[in-house]
Structures are given as structure tokens and as C-alpha cells.
Amino acid sequence: MSEPLKTEKAASSSGLKMMSRATYFREAALKNIFLLCAVLAVAAVGLIFVFTMARGWEVVKDPGLAAFLGGTEWSSSLGRFGILPLINGTIAVTLGALLLGAPLAIGTAVFLSEIASPRMRSIVRPAVEMLAGVPSVVFGFFGLVMIRPVVAELTGGMGFGTLTASVILAVMIVPTIATLTEDALGSVPPGIREASYAMGATTWQTIYKVLLPAAKIGIIDATILGMGRAIGETMAVVMVAGNAPQFFKGLGAPIATITSQIVIDMSYATGTHKTALFGLAIILFLISMGLVALVRALSRLNTKKA
Numbered sequence: 001m002s003e004p005l006k007t008e009k010a011a012s013s014s015g016l017k018m019m020s021r022a023t024y025f026r027e028a029a030l031k032n033i034f035l036l037c038a039v040l041a042v043a044a045v046g047l048i049f050v051f052t053m054a055r056g057w058e059v060v061k062d063p064g065l066a067a068f069l070g071g072t073e074w075s076s077s078l079g080r081f082g083i084l085p086l087i088n089g090t091i092a093v094t095l096g097a098l099l100l101g102a103p104l105a106i107g108t109a110v111f112l113s114e115i116a117s118p119r120m121r122s123i124v125r126p127a128v129e130m131l132a133g134v135p136s137v138v139f140g141f142f143g144l145v146m147i148r149p150v151v152a153e154l155t156g157g158m159g160f161g162t163l164t165a166s167v168i169l170a171v172m173i174v175p176t177i178a179t180l181t182e183d184a185l186g187s188v189p190p191g192i193r194e195a196s197y198a199m200g201a202t203t204w205q206t207i208y209k210v211l212l213p214a215a216k217i218g219i220i221d222a223t224i225l226g227m228g229r230a231i232g233e234t235m236a237v238v239m240v241a242g243n244a245p246q247f248f249k250g251l252g253a254p255i256a257t258i259t260s261q262i263v264i265d266m267s268y269a270t271g272t273h274k275t276a277l278f279g280l281a282i283i284l285f286l287i288s289m290g291l292v293a294l295v296r297a298l299s300r301l302n303t304k305k306a
Contacts (some may be wrong), residue, residue, distance in 0.1 A: 052285055056278030063272060068279055074245035074256075076265060081276035083283065085245045089162075089255040090231060092248045093241065096166025097173055097230040102223050104170065105177035112178070113185040114207055132175035140239030143168040148240060155252025160242030163251035168236050173226035180225060184218025185211055221295045228291045232284065234259040258284055 059068050063081050071082015108128060112121055147167050152159030188211055196206040212219070242254020243264055249255075256264075258280050269277050 049285060052278060052281045056275060056280075056282045058275045059279035059282075063276065068276065072247075074261065076269070076273045079272065081272065081279075083258070083276075083280060085247050086256055086258045086261050086280070087283075088247050089241070089245070090257040090259075092162050092255060093165045093169060093237065093257055094227055094230045096162055096251075097169035098223065098227055099170075100166055101170030101173045101230075102177055102226065105174040105222075105226065106181050106219060108174065108178045109181035109185060110207055110212075113182050114203065114211065128175055128178050131171065132179075136172070136233060136235040137239070139168050139172055140236040143236060143240040151252060155250070157252040158242070158254075159252070160240060160254050161250070161252045162241070162248065162255050165237050165241040165255070165257075168240055169230045169233055172233060172236065173229050176229050177222045177226040180222030181215070181219050184215040184222065187218065188214045217298050217301065221298055224291055224295050224298075228288060231287060231291075232259060234263050238263055 059065070059081075063071070063079070068081060068083060070084065071080060072084050073080045073082050074085055108124070112125055112128075116124060143164055147164050148159035150159075151157075151161070151164045151167075155161070155163070192210060192214055193206060196210045201209070237257055238260045241256060241260055243256050243260055244254035245256040245261060246254070262277050262280050265273065266277055
């Protein structure tokens with residue numbers, strides 16, 4: 001008896017059936033649908049990039065690449081579109097958010113992963129995840145009504161500026177960093193914990209001497225993605241930063257970021273002004289691409305070490 005007949009006979013005797021033609025076509029259709037979804041996702045990103053580049057490329061001619069990238073003044077009334085004050089404001093707000101939010105998020109992740117009881121975990125984790133679903137305008141209102149007066153008393157100003165924006169962004173990036181950090185801690189093999197406890201280490205020694213170093217790459221990835229969220233946030237920053245395109249002059253001084261300037265100016269911008277705004281969008285796009293590339297590079301490095 002030939003081999004195919006033996007296989008078919010064995011499948012029939014064991015109750016197995018060969019895949020029907022309808023099942024085959026259904027699986028092929030699903031495969032093509034998923035492929036189409038992936039292609040559309042990539043195409044959407046590509047079209048956004050092409051559109052932004054096409055509209056913003058004229059910034060090379062007017063106001064000129066040197067004046068755009070190296071200019072120290074952004075003033076539509078004077079026709080000056082230097083982005084250095086906006087980059088400075090973006091960096092100041094982002095660093096402030098990371099300094100305040102990253103330790104809070106990592107501490108939350110450690111608590112959920114290693115310390116909290118199942119009952120406490122079932123309460124805290126949904127609360128942290130719910131922060132990710134709160135609209136940014138709500139955070140902006142909260143900062144405007146609750147945080148700004150406190151900052152005004154501390155700094156003696158109006159309360160609009162780097163500190164207020166950093167506090168709001170710190171709260172907004174907590175879900176991103178905390179969730180990814182918890183996943184990184186959960187991916188550490190259980191044997192590492194058991195070996196640490198077997199050598200007489202306490203829970204706290206195991207956390208900061210064993211688990212955190214073991215999950216270091218994952219925590220760095222989480223922090224970088226949180227930084228991307230802070231850089232790209234717009235509405236909350238517009239409401240509390242003061243929107244003054246100037247260099248950092250103190251925690252209580254008004255400041256503007258790249259995203260906030262785009263939102264404020266786009267409704268009335270024309271000509272060179274509008275081109276410069278598209279140039280800002282290109283800068284944001286390149287920053288986002290750089291952050292994603294950095295995360296992927298770190299992930300590959302971690303994979304090679306493993």
C-alpha cells in the first residue's frame with residue numbers, strides 16, 4: 001500500500017478528517033485580510049510622512065534651514081521662525097515630566113509586581129490603567145484649576161510654565177511606564193528570585209539588587225516610550241504651559257513646546273508661517289521615529305545578551 005493511502009487510512013481510523021476545501025479558502029481569506037490590515041497600517045504612516053514632508057520641505061527655502069533650525073526667536077508678526085526656543089521648551093517639560101513621573105511609575109510597577117497582595121493588585125492596577133483612558137483635556141483642566149494656583153504661590157508668578165506642565169505630564173506618562181515596567185519585571189525568570197531568596201536576601205534586596213538590574217533594558221524601553229508620550233502631548237500642555245515661545249527662564253516662567261505652538265498657530269497661519277509649522281511637524285515625526293528606533297535597538301541588544 002502506498003504511503004499517501006496509509007496516511008489517509010490512518011487519519012480515517014483515528015477519527016481525523018482532511019481539511020476541507022471550504023476551510024482552506026477560509027484560512028487563505030483570513031490570511032489575506034490580516035495582510036491587508038498590516039499593509040494599510042504601514043501605508044497610513046507612510047502617507048502621513050510623505051504629506052508632512054511635501055508640505056514642510058519648503059522650509060529649506062523660506063525661511064531657510066539655518067534660520068529655521070538655528071533661529072532663537074519664533075514670532076509670526078516679525079516673520080521669524082527659529083525653533084530653538086520651542087525645542088528648549090519641549091526638552092524642559094519632558095525632562096521635568098520624566099524626573100517626576102518615571103520614579104513614580106517604576107515604584108508603582110514594583111509594588112504591583114512584587115509587593116501587593118492579589119486583592120490590592122486588583123484595585124491598584126485598574127486605577128493605573130484607567131489613567132491612560134482619561135482625555136488630555138481633563139488633565140489640562142485639573143492642572144489649570146488645582147496645580148496652577150499651587151505653583152503660583154511657590155514661584156510668585158501666574159502659575160503657568162514648566163513646573164505645572166511637568167507635573168501634569170508626569171501623571172499622564174505613569175500608565176505607559178508602569179505597565180511596561182511591570183511586564184519587564186514579570187518576564188524575569190522565577191529562578192532568579194528564588195536564587196536570591198535562597199542566598200538570604202530580603203525582599204527589598206532582591207528588588208533593587210537583582211530584579212531591577214535584570215529588567216533594566218525593559219525599564220529603559222518603558223521610560224523612552226513614556227518620554228515619547230510626553231513629547232507628543234498637546235492639549236494639556238497648551239492649557240498650563242503659558243505658550244510663550246521663549247527659552248527656559250525658571251520653573252514658573254511661561255514656555256512653549258513644539259506641539260503647543262503648532263496647535264496655537266495652525267488656525268491662522270499662512271505662507272511661510274504655515275510652512276514653518278509643517279517643518280515643526282517633520283521635527284516631531286523624526287523625534288518619534290528616533291525614539292522607536294532606539295527602543296528596537298535596545299530590545300535587540302537585550303535579545304542578543306539573552
